[in-house]
Amino acid sequence: MVEVLAQVEMDWSQWLVPFTERWWQETVCSALVGVACGVLGCFVVLRRMALIGDALAHAVLPGVVIAFMLTRNSGIVGLLLGALFAGLATAVLVNLVSRYSRTKEDSSIGIVFTALFALGIVLISALPRGLHFDLKCFLFGDPLAVGTADLWMMVVIAPAVVLIVTLLYHPLKISSFDPVVAAAMGLPVLLLHYLLMGMLSATVVAGLKTTGVILVVAMVITPASAAYQLTNRFWVMLSLAGLFGALSAALGMSVAFVTNAPTGPAMVLVAAGLFALAVLLSPSHGVVFDRIRRRRLNQHIQSEDVLKAVYRLTEAGTPCTVETVASDASMGLGRVRSMIDRLRTQGMMTADSARVGLTSQGEAHAIEMIRSHRLWESYLVERAQLDVSAVHAAAERLEHAHGLADEVDEQLGHPRFDPQGKPIPPRKG
Amino acid sequence: MSSGTTQAVASQVVGAPAQAPGLAPADTGPAPIEVVNAMVAYDGRPVLRSVSFTAPKGKLVGIVGPNGAGKSTLLKAILGLVRLDSGTVRVFGLPLKNIRRRVAYVPQTEAVDWDFPVTAMDVVLMGSYAGLGLFGRPGVKQRTEAQVALEQVGMTDFADRHIRRLSGGQQQRVFLARALCQQADILLLDEPFAGVDAATEQAIFDLMDRLTAEGKTLIVVNHDLSVLDRFDLLMLLNQQIVAFGPTEHVATDENLRLTYGGRLSLLERADTTLQHAGPEMQ
Numbered sequence: 129m130v131e132v133l134a135q136v137e138m139d140w141s142q143w144l145v146p147f148t149e150r151w152w153q154e155t156v157c158s159a160l161v162g163v164a165c166g167v168l169g170c171f172v173v174l175r176r177m178a179l180i181g182d183a184l185a186h187a188v189l190p191g192v193v194i195a196f197m198l199t200r201n202s203g204i205v206g207l208l209l210g211a212l213f214a215g216l217a218t219a220v221l222v223n224l225v226s227r228y229s230r231t232k233e234d235s236s237i238g239i240v241f242t243a244l245f246a247l248g249i250v251l252i253s254a255l256p257r258g259l260h261f262d263l264k265c266f267l268f269g270d271p272l273a274v275g276t277a278d279l280w281m282m283v284v285i286a287p288a289v290v291l292i293v294t295l296l297y298h299p300l301k302i303s304s305f306d307p308v309v310a311a312a313m314g315l316p317v318l319l320l321h322y323l324l325m326g327m328l329s330a331t332v333v334a335g336l337k338t339t340g341v342i343l344v345v346a347m348v349i350t351p352a353s354a355a356y357q358l359t360n361r362f363w364v365m366l367s368l369a370g371l372f373g374a375l376s377a378a379l380g381m382s383v384a385f386v387t388n389a390p391t392g393p394a395m396v397l398v399a400a401g402l403f404a405l406a407v408l409l410s411p412s413h414g415v416v417f418d419r420i421r422r423r424r425l426n427q428h429i430q431s432e433d434v435l436k437a438v439y440r441l442t443e444a445g446t447p448c449t450v451e452t453v454a455s456d457a458s459m460g461l462g463r464v465r466s467m468i469d470r471l472r473t474q475g476m477m478t479a480d481s482a483r484v485g486l487t488s489q490g491e492a493h494a495i496e497m498i499r500s501h502r503l504w505e506s507y508l509v510e511r512a513q514l515d516v517s518a519v520h521a522a523a524e525r526l527e528h529a530h531g532l533a534d535e536v537d538e539q540l541g542h543p544r545f546d547p548q549g550k551p552i553p554p555r556k557g
Numbered sequence: 558m559s560s561g562t563t564q565a566v567a568s569q570v571v572g573a574p575a576q577a578p579g580l581a582p583a584d585t586g587p588a589p590i591e592v593v594n595a596m597v598a599y600d601g602r603p604v605l606r607s608v609s610f611t612a613p614k615g616k617l618v619g620i621v622g623p624n625g626a627g628k629s630t631l632l633k634a635i636l637g638l639v640r641l642d643s644g645t646v647r648v649f650g651l652p653l654k655n656i657r658r659r660v661a662y663v664p665q666t667e668a669v670d671w672d673f674p675v676t677a678m679d680v681v682l683m684g685s686y687a688g689l690g691l692f693g694r695p696g697v698k699q700r701t702e703a704q705v706a707l708e709q710v711g712m713t714d715f716a717d718r719h720i721r722r723l724s725g726g727q728q729q730r731v732f733l734a735r736a737l738c739q740q741a742d743i744l745l746l747d748e749p750f751a752g753v754d755a756a757t758e759q760a761i762f763d764l765m766d767r768l769t770a771e772g773k774t775l776i777v778v779n780h781d782l783s784v785l786d787r788f789d790l791l792m793l794l795n796q797q798i799v800a801f802g803p804t805e806h807v808a809t810d811e812n813l814r815l816t817y818g819g820r821l822s823l824l825e826r827a828d829t830t831l832q833h834a835g836p837e838m839q
Contacts, residue, residue, distance in 0.1 A: 174673060299691050302683045305673045308664055312636040313687040313739075314657040360719040362674045 151385065154271065154338075157279045158377040158395070160286035161335040162347060166373025167293055168328050169352030170366050174304050179234055180222065182345040183241035184325065185332045187218040189248030189266065189341070192333075196261055197251070204277045208333055215329025218244060219322055269340030269392040271384075278337055285334045289327050293366070296320070301362055338377075339392035350399040351376055354406035357413050372402050427470070429528050432497055433457045434467040435476060438486055439494035448484045499553040500530035502546035507536050509547040516547045587650025589614050589743050589774040590635060595644035597630055604630045606797045608644070612743075612790070617769050618776045619788035619804070623817050626795045628778040629665075632745045635776075636662055648743065658687045661741035663732045665748045671721045677731045678716040681706050684738030699738075706737040710764060726757030733764065744768070746777045750784075762787050782813070 172181045191214025195206035218240055225236040252261050265273050293300065303310040303317045311317045328348070335344050351372035355365045380395025387394075408416050437457040441448045454464040468484055471477040476490030486494060504526040508519040534555060537543075546552055590612040597605040605627040612618050620628050633639040635646050637653045648656050661684065684706065685699035695703075707713050710730040715723060723731065729749055736744045750758050762784070765775055769789070777788070785791060791807040793799040793816040800807045800815075 174670070295692060298683075298686055298689065298694060301675075302686050305670065305675060305680075306664065306683070308633075308638060308668065309662050309683075309735075310686075311638055312657070312660070312662045314654070315686070315691070356674070360674045360676065362679065365674050 151381075153279055154274055155378050155381045157282040157286075158335070158338050158381055158391075159374040161282050161331065161338070162351070162373030162375070162377030162395075163370040164286040164289040164327075164331045164373070165335060165344075165347040166351040166355070166369035166371070167290060167366050168324065168331055169348040169350075169373070170355065170362075170369050171300065171304055171324050172328070172348055173352045173356055178345070178349050179237050180219070180325075181328060181332075181348045183222070183237045184215045184218055184329050185336075185341045185344045187241045187244040188214045188329060188333060188336075190214055190244050190251055191217075191248075192266070193248050193251040193255075193261060197255065197259070200259065204281045208281060208330065211333040212326060212329050214244065215332070216322060216326055218329075219325035265337065265340075267340050267342055268390070269336065269338050269343070271338055271391045274337045278334075282334045285330050289331055290370070292323070292327065296323075297363070300324070339395060343392045343396045346396040346399060347373060347376065350396070350403050354399070354403040357403075357406040357410040360412070372399065376402060427467075429525075430457075430459065430463065431467045431470050432493075432528055433459065434464055435471060435486070435490060435494045436497050438477070438484055439491065439498070442485065449482060450484065453484060495553050496530055496533070497527055499555075500533040501527035502550060502552045503533050503536045503540070503543075504529075505546050505548070506540055506543050506552070510540060519547065587647070588612065589649060590776070591647045591650075592631075592635065593645050593647075595631075595634055595646065596642045597627070597634055597639055598642050603796065605634065608794075608798055610792060610798060610801050612774050612776060614774055615769050615772045616774055616789040617765055617787070618774070618790045618792065619785060620776065620778045620792045620794055621780075621782065621785065621816070622794035622799075626816075628794055629747055631794065632662070632747055632776065632778060635745060636660060658739065659741050660743045660745065661687075661736035661739040663729075663736050663744065663746040663749060666725070666728055666732070666751060669720075669728075669732075671728075673720070676717050676719055677712060677723065677727075677734075678703060678707065680720060680731050681716075681734045681738050684735040684740075687739045687741075702740070703734075703738045706734040707731075709737055709767075710734045711760075724757075725752040726754060726760070729753055729757070729761060730764075733761070737768075742773055744773060744775045746775065748778055748780060750779065750781055758784070 169181075172178060188211035191210035191212070192207050193210075195210030199206040221240045222233065222236045225231055225240060226233045229236070231239065249263070252263060255261055262270070262273070264270075299310070299315050299320060302313075303315055303320050307317050332344050332348070335347060339347060352365070352369040354372050355368035358368060359365050376395050376399035380398045381391055383389065383398065384391040384394035406414070408414055411417050434453060434457055437453045438448050441452055441456055446452060450461060450464055450468070453468075454461050457464065459467075468477060468479050471490065472479055476487055476493060478485045478487055501523050504523040505519045508514045508522055508526075509516055514522070537555065544552060588611045590610075592611075593609050595605055595608040596603065604625075608627075608631060620631065622628050630639055634641055635648075635653070637646070637657070646653055648660055653660065681703040682695050682699060685695045685702060686693075689695065689699070704713070704716075707716055710733055712727060712730050712734060715727060715731075720728060720731065733744075733746075733749070736746075749761060753761065765777070769775060779785075779788075785804055785808045788804050790802065791804040792801045793807060793812050795816050800812045
């Protein structure tokens, strides 16, 4: 009986195996590293250093291997120091190569990090017999290799990065935005750059065992780029990037355990998904809202064009049908029909199966459009010194900004005729 | 050193708009900028040679010259961003590093990353960082100063707008406001009229006139030869100073021809010879 119970308990706990205490620890720690990656990623993205993020990740290999050689184990303090040293060496070497040779910075980065990475691989092959360095774990990450010491490293490094960035927020901001002026103010721009590089190497090392060298750069630039889509404030970008980094790490971990996928790639895919969402849905820069805005503007312009066409035709005594309006406004029949429907619901138009006409409200609006058009033409000729023959097309677009017509009128001193001699309707009311 | 401190105090007072002419002790003090025999070379090729001049207080100084004449380099040399191979720069009689904060730089707008997530107000507030050091944070005082600076350039209504969404002239005014927010007494401007329409150019000149009337010294690198008469003093530069002095004396056809025409070919040839001759050139 007792045996059976134990069996049942075992079976039950199998479902919980992924969500053990250990798993929670790893998830929380990865989320912390995600925050640090996201925050530092903002600087990487804004300073256009994505390549150097990748470079740092690769270049820490020789540092890690040398530390491994010296300490004869993968103790984290040694690894961290080795990685930090290698990371800073990369930053300094890149700086030196691009300063003292004709090579531009991007190529310098390429030269330096591939050389260091190659050195690392050669060093691995030169390791004494009996000492095994797991290159695959370094490249692709291995969550099973994450030990308690690694977790501690994450817990220490991530908050330290956030703290340093908070303390140096203003100098870091100006030296990223305007390094020349920052230097002119006497701020240690180069030192701040190396500080960022140092923090980046440390963070990369902390995240290395979960994501691996190849993908760790994604955790740096993807959440930050997603945040960049969504805001025009620097501190908001930093906060969002930290949030996205944490979210990618935590969600990625969960998804990986549920679907039995590797953790690093799962995190990166979540981050890329967040980025795609940000690109599509950002209210100010997003594709979707941009489309909607443009569509609205187009509809606005087209409906006003139809309105004007009807007014012109009525004025000339031509019968107003869908066909004549379409040819006058040079628009398709279907388009004109849907615009007429729209204008009818707005109470600007009357339409039956044969004829269309304007309500008094519609007529007033059409007159306002014509006033706007003629005022803009006058403005273009008088202020922008355009030729009279060239202004019509421009005014066709500008007239839809009729909210500004009164201001144009004011600036031009209330002209009564446009450049072609046509009367400008007076301001209503 | 102590005279420098007095100077700094005096000048803070002078920074206020109501300055009785002749009362300011700074007028008798050391010149805002004094460059003596400055020489700068890139890769052994001289960009500036024996440049010496003094910019007096409360003057609008224009620097004109062809491309590659070293105009921007001269500004950067004054700011300590480019190392002098020989010569000295003194600001109010002191080495620059003692007095950096009082010199503000307005860079070329094409050097600015307009997609950086900052608003007009953020940019202006950056001016205050010069006085805050590494760990300082702008507080109420700095924010008020930034507001005042924005007001001075007529950009208060645009404080919260992202810099990408400002027109060329507005962007220029925001960067001027940052220099004002730095509470600097010397402003160095690199091509402030690039990409700016005539009306805005006028507005910026008016603003500069107001600043010089307050006792600030402005040095402006400029491309456009049609507005030379707006400057109090003019420097014609082509690696060396061709002429420097009151604009009406300097802006002559002869001088401009000297600056822009035949590019000192003998000197250039001399340089090439020297470079091939050996290391004594360096």
